[in-house]
Amino acid sequence: MALATGPGKQTQLREVEGVPLQAAIVDNWGQIQSFEAKPDDLLICTYPKSGTTWIQEIVDMIEQNGDVEKCQRALIQHRHPFIEWARPPQPSGVEKAQAMPSPRILRTHLPTRLLPPSFWENNCKFLYVARNVKDCMVSYYHFQRMNQVLPDPGTWEEYFETFINGKVAWGSWFEHVKGWWEVKGRYQILFLFYEDIKKVSEGPFTTSSGGGQRTPRLIEGCISWRQGMSPRIHSHPSDPLHSYPQDPKCEIRKVAQFMGKHLDETVLDKIVQETSFEKMKDNPMINRSTVPKSIMDQSISPFMRKGTVGDWKNHFTVAQSHRLDELYRKKMEGVSIDFCLEL
Numbered sequence: 001m002a003l004a005t006g007p008g009k010q011t012q013l014r015e016v017e018g019v020p021l022q023a024a025i026v027d028n029w030g031q032i033q034s035f036e037a038k039p040d041d042l043l044i045c046t047y048p049k050s051g052t053t054w055i056q057e058i059v060d061m062i063e064q065n066g067d068v069e070k071c072q073r074a075l076i077q078h079r080h081p082f083i084e085w086a087r088p089p090q091p092s093g094v095e096k097a098q099a100m101p102s103p104r105i106l107r108t109h110l111p112t113r114l115l116p117p118s119f120w121e122n123n124c125k126f127l128y129v130a131r132n133v134k135d136c137m138v139s140y141y142h143f144q145r146m147n148q149v150l151p152d153p154g155t156w157e158e159y160f161e162t163f164i165n166g167k168v169a170w171g172s173w174f175e176h177v178k179g180w181w182e183v184k185g186r187y188q189i190l191f192l193f194y195e196d197i198k199k200v201s202e203g204p205f206t207t208s209s210g211g212g213q214r215t216p217r218l219i220e221g222c223i224s225w226r227q228g229m230s231p232r233i234h235s236h237p238s239d240p241l242h243s244y245p246q247d248p249k250c251e252i253r254k255v256a257q258f259m260g261k262h263l264d265e266t267v268l269d270k271i272v273q274e275t276s277f278e279k280m281k282d283n284p285m286i287n288r289s290t291v292p293k294s295i296m297d298q299s300i301s302p303f304m305r306k307g308t309v310g311d312w313k314n315h316f317t318v319a320q321s322h323r324l325d326e327l328y329r330k331k332m333e334g335v336s337i338d339f340c341l342e343l
């Protein structure tokens with residue numbers, strides 16, 4: 001797909017240990033690396049465009065016990081300091097975090113090897129959200145088209161090459177996901193998937209003859225287990241019995257448990273509703289409608305764009321899809337994650 005972009009932006013990325021980052025972040029690198037984490041910090045970690053805003057709103061709703069008004073207290077980008085963010089003369093992410101009372105909820109897009117060491121030393125909690133590489137690339141492409149402080153992505157064909165070579169801000173998707181996946185057994189990490197939060201629960205289920213317990217019915221495919229989480233079913237989407245046992249509520253409950261919060265079912269239901277794409281896209285505290293056009297030009301592409309799984313099929317050629325599949329196999333060899341590419 002060749003999509004025209006606006007007039008060329010002048011923004012250049014610079015690198016820290018081979019990872020491209022905005023110049024202001026690189027200029028502030030000393031302050032970022034010496035950041036002092038605290039043992040009760042919770043860090044939201046994502047590769048860009050993997051559902052950061054979504055998980056931030058979920059975490060905040062949990063923290064505020066489902067109180068929507070309390071979640072309206074500030075723009076979402078200001079609620080959880082973005083630790084590596086720097087845009088002088090505004091206070092840096094580090095400065096905002098330092099000014100925040102504990103227990104702090106912070107966020108980052110950094111890969112594991114660039115994370116300030118004090119997060120590991122203090123055994124902080126990490127909440128990681130991963131999104132399948134194809135949808136992530138599409139989302140990032142449209143974000144770079146509209147974001148005036150990131151480089152112009154060029155055509156889709158050009159961007160495909162830039163992305164697979166890890167030459168985008170925050171570097172390689174493969175390195176990011178693999179890095180966080182590999183440390184999850186050694187630290188307090190809840191590893192979630194965008195696609196699992198998106199799934200709708202009401203699929204076709206069999207009811208066991210005994211107690212009416214719902215059991216997923218499987219026609220073809222397999223069930224796999226992710227680090228003790230609920231089973232994942234793969235079957236062809238055209239199959240009328242295609243279903244997944246995860247759903248937003250199940251994922252939100254996991255987050256609440258991880259945060260040490262016990263919430264009533266009614267509160268969990270409310271959080272599911274309030275964090276739907278449809279609700280969030282109309283929420284001015286979330287949808288970046290207050291960000292100036294000189295930074296985010298939402299007439300090019302909205303910040304809350306589609307919020308779906310599988311939009312990659314509207315962008316990738318068959319050849320690009322195969323090439324990425326092949327690259328995925330090589331780069332993620334030995335990594336036992338299986339991403340969902342369509343619901």
Ligand SMILES: Nc1ncnc2c1ncn2[C@@H]1O[C@H](COP(=O)(O)O)[C@@H](OP(=O)(O)O)[C@H]1O
Nearest residue numbers: 049050051052053054139275276277305306307
């Ligand atoms: N409540 C929600 N449900 C589903 N997707 C959401 C969402 N809130 C944000 N997103 C999607 O998450 C992506 C942005 O991620 P991030 O917050 O990490 O920048 C965008 O994807 P799309 O561009 O595919 O629509 C955005 O639409």
Ligand SMILES: O=[N+]([O-])c1ccc(OS(=O)(=O)O)cc1
Nearest residue numbers: 048049077082109147150169
């Ligand atoms: O992925 N980025 O390039 C990116 C992400 C977040 C961001 O800041 S925020 O205030 O929009 O969250 C700016 C750039």
